[in-house]
Amino acid sequence: MIDVLALVAVRSGTRILDGVSLGVPEGSVTTLVGPSGSGKSTLLRCLNGLEPFSGGSVTIAGHRLAAGPQPPGALERLRRDVGMVFQQFNLFPHLTVIDNVTLGPRVLGRRPADEVRAAALVLLDRVGMGRFAAARPATLSGGQQQRVAIARALAMGPRVMLFDEPTSALDPRMSAEVLDVIVELARGGQTMVVVTHDHGFARRAATQVVELASGRVQRTGTAEAILGAAG
């Protein structure tokens, strides 16, 4: 589902990613771990073209990205198949919860409005936010906002989901409710890449753990192999 080959990203003269290669099979859960500044976010954002790279290639959900500028429309098509969830949620504050979830399909899809809305309500129920459909993001807790953000990404029907530290901005109780949602998604067979410091999550859900250090893949393996036994 994802193939990264010898990815190189340079920022201000420094090689932030220095020849990263990895593969993510369909239906698997990959967690990216590594010290702060090791390039996890940069790698994740290269996967959906939010950041450019100068060497190597990415193949994801049937789309191929090469180094340098992309042909017009290519990134938009790729991103419709690749959902992303951010550390800071980034919900649209001027829209209600339901409108946050339906905006993507409304702008980009061809389905009728009531169908889009019904599908969005199903997604909101799945993340436990169905009764907040009419609320504004500012009135929600962080955990609730992040669950809405997940529903928003799912509304485009992505083949791959990318998570960049989805629980780092949350307290443990809210973290748990968000992680439960992600684990549930993983059990449903959703292909995903999750950047996280949460070893518990990696052990519960990860098919493979990739450890980055200074822009290189340090180790790849199962959660037990990379993170050691629990406790």
Next chain:
Amino acid sequence: MRPPRPARRILARALLGAAALLPPAHAADLDAVRARGSLVWAADQEGGGPHVYADPDDPARLRGFEVELAALVAAELGVEPRFQQGQWDRLPLLLGRSADCVINGFESTPERQRDWRCSRPYYAYALQLVARRDVALDSVEGLAGEGPAGPWRVGVLTGSAAEIEMRRRGDLRVEVVGFDGTVDCLEQVRSRVIDAALMDDCIAWFNADRFPELRCVGRPFAGGTYVILTAPDTPALGAAIDDALGRLVADGRLEALYDRWDMAGRQQMLLLRDAAEVPPAPRSGLAELMRSTLPLLLRSAGMTILLSCAAFPLAVVLGLSVAVGRLHGPAWLRPALTLYVEVLRGTPLLLQLYAIFYLLPKVGLALPALAAAILGLALNYSAYESEIYRAGLKAVPPGQLEAALALGMSKWQALRHVVVPQAVRIVMPPVTSDFIALFKDTSVCSAITVVELTKRYSVLALSSGRIAELAVVTALLYLAMSWPLSLLSRWFEQRLENPAGRDRP
């Protein structure tokens, strides 16, 4: 962005302005003029020739038959003439303040006889209609028929006898357009912005060679006389000026002056000898004043609203487009847009209006005054709005754009559905207060013949002599219009400060 001006200040400024216009306690009578050694005479060079105009070969020098008349009168009083510039329809207000007399083609009217001291007549005029040679019109009565496009648009000097005559004639199908200068007026006849112009015969003769595309239509009609105005409380000066004019007529110097200016001296002397006296108009009561002026003031307030409500949405749309272009547009576009903003912010609105109204016709784009005013206001304010929107767009966190892009939207879709709506909300308070500023700036449009509330006030106040009363009424009208906007602006501010707590399920 402009600093918001509280609506209350309009009232204060109007009242201060009215106080400044009231006649002063001590006007300079004849003794003071002699002691000073100079007679200060007021006129408007912009009014044009043959009265008073800047010498085309040496713009610092004044020429005109009234320049020479003023010199003769001053010499008779044994003093030097000194020129004072002022806007034509407001010249009498300078009397007793910065001018001793007004010599500038002021017709003897019942209102002027009532409000000022009018000298004996020094010139007998009649009104002359002027039109393009290719316009089918052969007499004033022709104005009763269909114009080239609806009613005939006829230019006049604001406050002149020509304007009074055109507004008085109910039998003609005319739309009267007021100008501050004859040359501007004739320019707009030439470029077909208006269909004809009505002016004193001597002005038409004077400009005949300058505007070969124009011709005099029919014979001069509805005549009257020019008088020198002095303040009511300088009777000795007024009498001395009368005596001086009498001597100039008696010894032939005035006749010679008119002959020098090709203004038929002999005929003038005969007309002046037989000129009828004009009786002063009675002073009207307050109720009468309101009855006659309030409908006109209200109609002009409507024009102020029309100008604001048409120009501001345009300014907002333009400004937003410019802001988006400067932040997200292609690299080649950005410097062009920056230049657009700097030029429009760095030059006066008045100049921009002049350029649109008087210069565009020269390249074949003749806009009617109202359209020119709306376009000018919209362009000018679009520069200010674009700066506000630029700040607003920058205030939207970058994560918002990224989240929209991550869904698969193009940059323009992301801007349109996610970033711009948020920026618009953020800038609502400053944009609303700019609307109030534009609302007041509409008064500048009077410079290109649009009669809005301030212009109407000025015309009515001068013709009725009720400066203070009408100032209060006008200020109240402005307040009634701008106060709701102030409240709206404050409401937006509060909503922005306290966005949570709404829409809770």
